[in-house]
Amino acid sequence: MTLHFPNMAEPAGRTLGDEEVAALERVIRSGMLNSVWGTEARALEHEIAELYGSRHAIACSSGTAALHLSVVAAAPDPGDEIITTPITDFGTVAPILAQNAVPVFADVDPSDGNLDPGAVAALIGPRTRAIMVVHLFGAPARIGELRRLADLHGLTLIEDCAQAWLTELPGGRFAGTAGHVGTLSLQQWKHITCGDGGLTITDDDELARRMRLFTDKGWDRAAGRSHESPGLNYRMTELQAAVARAQLAKLPGVVASRRRTAAELIEVLRPLEGPALRLPRADGHAWWLFPLVLPGGDAPELAAHLSAAGIPARAGYLKEPLNRAPLWGRPVYGSSRYPLEHYDPAPCPEAERMVSSTLLIIDWNEHYTSEHVKIIADAVASRPERASSRD
Ligand SMILES: Cc1ncc(COP(=O)(O)O)c(C=O)c1O
Secondary structure: OOOOOOOOOOHHHOOOOHHHHHHHHHHHHHOOOEOOOOOHHHHHHHHHHHHHOOOEEEEEOOHHHHHHHHHHHHOOOOOOEEEEOOOOOHHHOHHHHHOOOEEEEOOEOOOOOOEOHHHHHHHOOOOEEEEEEEOHHHOOOOHHHHHHHHHHHOOEEEEEOOOOOOOEOOOOOEOOOOOOEEEEEOOOOOOOOOOOOEEEEEOOHHHHHHHHHHHEOOEOHHHOOOEOOOOOEOOOEHHHHHHHHHHHHHHHHHHHHHHHHHHHHHHHHHHHOEOOEEOOOOOOOOOOEEEEEOOOOOHHHHHHHHHHOOOOEEEOOOOOOHHHOOOOOOOOEOOEOOOOOOOOOOOOHHHHHHHHHHEEEEEOOOOOOHHHHHHHHHHHHOOOHHHHOOO
């Protein structure tokens, strides 16, 4: 019998249980499902702020909404540039377009797919307003170098931690606390979930004020029915917040379990490491996914080999890196291409190579056991000849 690999779309691959059911019942019986008048979203914000040691946490409807809030906080003028990574979910980039700013894609470090600070530095120009860094798959990006760049050039540094709950930076701080704003996602496929949901964290009172206002239609509730700035309705519901709070209590266990089995896999794969197979660095990693890099370009072959063994593995993560997405060159709003009239994202050769041929990802889960690890390790060890002959 083949061993089932639990995934985040089924009960066996989640930590949803009686606590979440009780949380939902509590909210429903209270009669108040909206967070403007309820207590759950505010309590969630308090708990997140405490966990991350940040002055402010702002709950919202999705990770994409959280990133939109962070761009609003950075306050680009229309046409200003925001430097980001081509290997990420489109939720990182969509908010840049929503604020009429221009995404500038910097190439990545081929060892982990995270932004290469050297590539970022080369793209900083007079219109650069912010850097949006993603801690890809849960691996800490080179945030110290990016923060220094941001400070040197007066830029806002935004950390997208959608995949990086409790990712640790050198020195032990959590990812999300080294930039000006950090963002989190509670979408179905994340470490913890309430279906959809997001949060921003910041120590900056003014950035927090802008984000909170934008979350609620620019409405300062303390000031009466009056709107001092534009905004949308990005509010989290009490139902989402109550489930998120129950999930948050389980987060340390989720990450610890993922770290334990990922460390086991690294240990058993260590003898196979060489020029043809690069293992991820475990330091601080939160293991949203488990990535492998095959510099010889045979990630698609290994992915097919692992899939045939029943292991949830895929090559590339994306169909194409976002600098190559089909939408560039098409109208942004209606028939208008503004502010992308002459837009042609520069090549990102490392990102393009990773997505097309060298990056392999294995779905990871807190319910994996040493048996799952062994099956993966055996399958990698028995990989096709073309891969192993390159060692
Ligand atoms: C890196 C990254 N950024 C942003 C998002 C967008 O988050 P959401 O789906 O909650 O809008 C996701 C995932 O969905 C993500 O993985």
